[in-house]
Ligand SMILES: [Zn+2]
């Protein structure tokens with residue numbers, strides 16, 4: 368559970384240590400079939416204060432995400448760390464033009480509902496932002512042989528040279544046919 372009851376937050380602030388399974392975070396995402404990564408256990412430390420009904424948060428979190436290497440399809444694990452601040456107001460309370468001028472435009476604003484702060488969507492957003500678009504298990508990953516599918520990081524295959532130079536591949540095919 369990554370939730371904090373607003374009623375329990377003291378005005379002077381309190382540090383909350385929370386953790387949850389990453390799979391619970393993934394449940395929030397709308398397009399489940401498009402999810403191509405896993406999230407390991409998420410550890411969060413969150414300093415929460417109370418200013419009227421506004422809850423300013425300073426959040427630090429870390430976890431690891433698992434992704435398929437874009438070349439060899441092996442699972443790669445990336446550490447993800449984040450530190451961000453935001454301020455949450457009750458849903459529907461809205462912030463008048465004057466108030467928002469006070470807090471500054473660059474401040475991360477959000478909302479909470481039913482007297483509960485849920486850190487899961489905030490942290491998930493940061494995790495998703497840090498996921499590499501083209502993950503590689505290593506810079507020089509050799510990938511899979513396009514012909515036989517062998518993982519060329521672990522093994523070599525007989526068709527390796529043919530895959531590199533297509534002219535030879537065609538020649539060999541011709542010989543076989545003859
Ligand atoms: Zn790879």
Ligand SMILES: [Zn+2]
Nearest residue numbers: 512515524526
């Ligand atoms: Zn091969």
